[in-house]
Amino acid sequence: MPKLKLSYFDMDGGRGIVARLAFSMGGIEFEDHRITFAQWPDAKAGLPFEAVPVLEIDGQAVAQSNGINRYAGKLAGLYPEDPLQAAFCDEAMDAVEDALVGLSASFRMTDDQERKAAREAYAEGPLSHYLRCLAARLQARGGEWFADGRLTIADLKVFSWVRHIRSGTLDYIPEDIVDRLAPELVAHCDRVAAIEGVKAYYQSRQ
Amino acid sequence: MPKLKLSYFDMDGGRGIVARLAFSMGGIEFEDHRITFAQWPDAKAGLPFEAVPVLEIDGQAVAQSNGINRYAGKLAGLYPEDPLQAAFCDEAMDAVEDALVGLSASFRMTDDQERKAAREAYAEGPLSHYLRCLAARLQARGGEWFADGRLTIADLKVFSWVRHIRSGTLDYIPEDIVDRLAPELVAHCDRVAAIEGVKAYYQSRQ
Numbered sequence: 001m002p003k004l005k006l007s008y009f010d011m012d013g014g015r016g017i018v019a020r021l022a023f024s025m026g027g028i029e030f031e032d033h034r035i036t037f038a039q040w041p042d043a044k045a046g047l048p049f050e051a052v053p054v055l056e057i058d059g060q061a062v063a064q065s066n067g068i069n070r071y072a073g074k075l076a077g078l079y080p081e082d083p084l085q086a087a088f089c090d091e092a093m094d095a096v097e098d099a100l101v102g103l104s105a106s107f108r109m110t111d112d113q114e115r116k117a118a119r120e121a122y123a124e125g126p127l128s129h130y131l132r133c134l135a136a137r138l139q140a141r142g143g144e145w146f147a148d149g150r151l152t153i154a155d156l157k158v159f160s161w162v163r164h165i166r167s168g169t170l171d172y173i174p175e176d177i178v179d180r181l182a183p184e185l186v187a188h189c190d191r192v193a194a195i196e197g198v199k200a201y202y203q204s205r206q
Numbered sequence: 207m208p209k210l211k212l213s214y215f216d217m218d219g220g221r222g223i224v225a226r227l228a229f230s231m232g233g234i235e236f237e238d239h240r241i242t243f244a245q246w247p248d249a250k251a252g253l254p255f256e257a258v259p260v261l262e263i264d265g266q267a268v269a270q271s272n273g274i275n276r277y278a279g280k281l282a283g284l285y286p287e288d289p290l291q292a293a294f295c296d297e298a299m300d301a302v303e304d305a306l307v308g309l310s311a312s313f314r315m316t317d318d319q320e321r322k323a324a325r326e327a328y329a330e331g332p333l334s335h336y337l338r339c340l341a342a343r344l345q346a347r348g349g350e351w352f353a354d355g356r357l358t359i360a361d362l363k364v365f366s367w368v369r370h371i372r373s374g375t376l377d378y379i380p381e382d383i384v385d386r387l388a389p390e391l392v393a394h395c396d397r398v399a400a401i402e403g404v405k406a407y408y409q410s411r412q
Contacts, residue, residue: 002290049301049339057290064304067296074289083280084208084263090273095255098270101307133255 001028001075005056006068007047010034012205015065016053017160018153019072024204025197026076066093066157073153080148089147092137092154096161099130103170119172127165127173128181134158135182143184144191151195158185159192207281210236211262212274213253215243218411221271222259223366224359225278230410231403232282272299272363279359286354295353298343298360302367305336309376325378333371333379334387340364341388349390350397357401364391365398 004023008016023030035043035052044050048063055061055068062068070090073079080086102122109115138146138158146154162185168175179186192198210229214222229236241249241258250256254269261267261274268274276296279285286292308328315321344352344364352360368391374381385392398404 048297048343049304049336055293057293060290062290062293062297064297064300067293067300070296071289071293074292083277084266084268086280087261087263087268087273087277090276091254091268091270094270094273097303098255130255137254 002058003056004028004030005033006030006053007033007035007043007056008053009040010036012202013160013164018065018069018156019053019055021156021160021198021201022069022072022076022078022153024201025195026072026078028072028075066090066097069093069153069157078151078153078156080152082148085148085152088141089152089154092134092146093157095130095134095137096157099126099134099161102126116172119170123173123177127177131178131182131185135184138184138188144188151192155188155192156198159189159198162186162189163193207234208264209262210234211239212236212259213239213241213249213262214259215246216240218408219366219370224271224275224362225259225261227362227366227404227407228275228278228282228284228359230407231401232278232284234278234281272296272303275299275359275363284357284359284362286358288354291354294347295358295360298340298352299363301336301340301343302363305332305340305367308332322378325376329379329383333383337384337388337391341390344390344394350394357398361394361398362404365395365404368392368395369399 006016006019006023008014008020012020020032022028044052047054048061051063053065053068054063055071057071062071070079080089102125103119106115106118106122109118141147142149145151146158162178164170165173165178166175166186166189174180178189212222212225212229214220214226218226226238228234250258253260254267257269259271259274260269261277263277268277276285286295308331309325312321312324312328315324347353348355351357352364368384370376371379371384372381372392372395384395
């Protein structure tokens, strides 16, 4: 097994959680390098795109979260071998990234009214669109898992995103928006949260 | 071999070109379904995320361009089997998508001065950043190819993006920006353009 070091912020969400979950669930040893926001300005200078997550594999840095998730998923047995099922898995992961695009600018807004307007437009527009579309894609795959008829990294990605929205910690994004527009994704979120390895991870972080 | 139908706009660029190139270079038969801008409003309603490209594989629709590229790359022998090399390949493809994020809003701007300001800020900011970072990543892999020491879909993706920027067809994006900031990517673009299968594809489209 290669020597692995995952660098990401010191939070159990965002773009680092899927690889952390996959490594943990697969029993794969890795260095969980958590960067504080205070360390960030210095830390980012040496990173491939000045961004996290970054996974070092035997000392070689790899960037871009979904590629890292895919690598972790292969090691942990959570990525489909069949090309069609892999494409379904990739589709759901990239759709979540697309859904996040419209949100990121609002984190940099310092004016509260500006952020409120941006977040409300985002919730009404792209967020609603991606929630509805992803729920339909889940239904098209049978309603339980996004690919391969079993848990894959696509499920972990959608789960962690839906969990974040439903946590109510995103100002001006209604925390019940998933429940209202995509109840299939709420059931899916509960299904993933109930998996032993997922429960064990979050318990270990308390 | 599955029955393949690729739906994308009627242009030899954008997010559809990598899969078209890969299928063509791999000698893989596919229906090249080209949607005109006039057909688009009606066409998009039936698509998984109301977006293209979409690849139908034995009648099952798969969305998201990099997943489609990966699937095409597997069929055409242009995607690494080794997980680390696959992660390098994925990294470059997703970096190009990240680089495109800041450009897309400007296509919807109807005010020319607004578009000029947005494009100039984009060229100065994210575009310069990603060009420099991708050139450094290419150098870190040996300077010739982005992964696996050979042509992969990552090279096709970066090539088609750089080719587009250098074509001078993007208003207010300096067509010499790649030459000035990332000459390694110009040499890479020329290297990919000189490949027999790539040349044959573009000749077939004239």
